[in-house]
Amino acid sequence: MVVPESQGKMYHPPPDLQRDAHVPDFSSYLTMYKRSLENPEAFWKEVADEFFWKKPATGPMLQYNFDVTKGNVFVKCMEGAKTNMCYNVLDRHVREGNLGDKVAYYWVGNSPEHHSTITYGQLLSHSCRCANVLKEMGVKKGDRVSIYLPMIPELVYTMLACARIGAVHSVVFAGFSSESLCERIMDAQSSVLVTADGVYRGDKLINLKQISDEALEKCREKGSSSVTKCLVIKHQALKTKTGASCLYFESAPLCVQTPWDSERDVWWDEAMSDSPEECEPEWLDAEDPLFILYTSGSTGKPKGVVHTVAGYLLYTFLTFKYVFDHQRHDVYWCTADIGWITGHSYITYGPLANGATSVLFEGVPVHPHVGRFWEIIEKYKVTKFYTAPTAIRLLMKFGQEPVQKYDLSSLRILGTVGEPINPEAWQWYYEVVGQSRCPVVDTFWQTETFCLLIFQTFPFFGVEPTILNEHGEEVEGEAEGYLVFRKPWPGIMRTLYENHERFENTYFKKFPGFYVTGDGSRRDKDGYFWITGRIDDMLNVSGHLLSTAEVEAALTLHPAVSEAAVVSRPHRVKGECLYCFVTLKDSGEFDKKVVDELKRLVREKIGPIATPDFIQNAPALPKTRSGKIMRRILRQIARNEKDLGDLSTLADPKVVEVLFSQRSEAA
């Protein structure tokens, strides 16, 4: 096992873990890896043999074109085959594998009082009933269903129900604003929205139904009324003794009735109560879409990343099996939210494809106390634990004592995802949480790549990264530059929803023949890849990708703002945070009121994750003579780095002095 290089040490897994592992050592891994590249047809065929195919493939395991100069970019996996994702992750286990009574999820609510256990048999029956409810609402193969739900079991039932009937789910993180939800519903043209009345995150109530109503109203105002039905779950934490939903508004601490449109809205419990438990799966083409998931785009408009059935199934299954070395008796826990790709791949589909038992956690790491994660690990005897560096950094602040109060001896492997892990956080995770006995697996990937690509700084099966310089030339040996891939793997995205041109322009135009990740990487002398961070206008806040353009667009909606530029600044817990430079119109005065209004605006337009940490008055922005904002300089000002290098391209170098003198340190 390798660790962040500054540590300069090698750590080896304990012998018993190594002995029982699917791949016991690096040389066996290399043999398999080489085979996956040299004979992909045989390699992926073997993986496909694990699953049920209603019709076998007529085409090869993988076909593709990555070169825009030679025609449309495409990837196809197992053309001609017919299958069903839901059947493969549920029925196959229940009917063929006898896993009906095996626990699929231990659900743990925001409040420790709320928890339940869901077996594979129950998951199948709930998913089928939900599939029938959706069918009853008129949802057919290919229709889109937007899901705006917290981390409750119904979220998984609904995803699997869509997969069962061939509907395409579009899960929208339940922390997004009504504006963001509306944008995603409109882009996908969903016919059904599935939501809940509300949810507590920590001790904060989020009125999901109210936000959903606002989103649908916004869509209507913009001329789009695609959603005809809204399926609403009564959250357990909001049920009163009488069974009615109760929403407590800050302004009026009273029980308020859930907003309701009787033509459109349907309570989940009522719809499910008489819905049949049998639902014949829709047999889909291997390349039919499975889901859309929106990710930030550098132009500000989110990109609807489309993933397809067969490729996703193979890749999510295989990555989960090997990267977490999944064993039959494991209890696995990924703390991500299903609203992000990590949750899709490593809470829903990957673990289920492997017949695993997972924890499904609704809450936050510090509620009701800072030992919540460790308490859950002890209670459920979690063996594999996957979280984000931002969570580790947050929990580190409370010291070792809250961790040591609990028995974490069940843990075998730890994972991290979403952003680079700094050596200090790695060390704490390894020593304090893993008690210096659990390997820490760092996994690099993206919404677009679907499942993880590089783990432990080495590529996964079938994945061939390389590094290009500014001129698009491959650089050999030790090198730093653009991280790109020359070939697809089964789980790579196929397109951006209804926008193949943007797909090609974003990922394949810059260097024809390669998928361009947007990340930089360094390859060391041993061939390991070290991600150096984004090299486009994207930011990674607490492991969530945001585009500077979308935040700038929100800021400039304020009537007093004439221009805004957003850059990243390192943050102790979040990794990166937003530092905004704002130029006001002549009449405007930059004061606390404007700053508060701007923060509120960004929260409303995008969601709380995008709340800026710093907003600075910028009487003018540093621009080139052709009017391009020089973000490099803004980044340096935000970080208070005085050595700015060459400023000769600036139209007015004095701007820089003014900006330094007005730096914002107020969080």
Ligand code: PRX
């Ligand atoms: O910049 C990389 C960073 O997160 C980006 C992908 O974000 P998203 O599509 O939201 O998916 C997050 C979950 C996989 C990447 O382009 N990133 C992700 N994992 C790592 C990382 N950067 C460094 N190390 C990682 N392990």
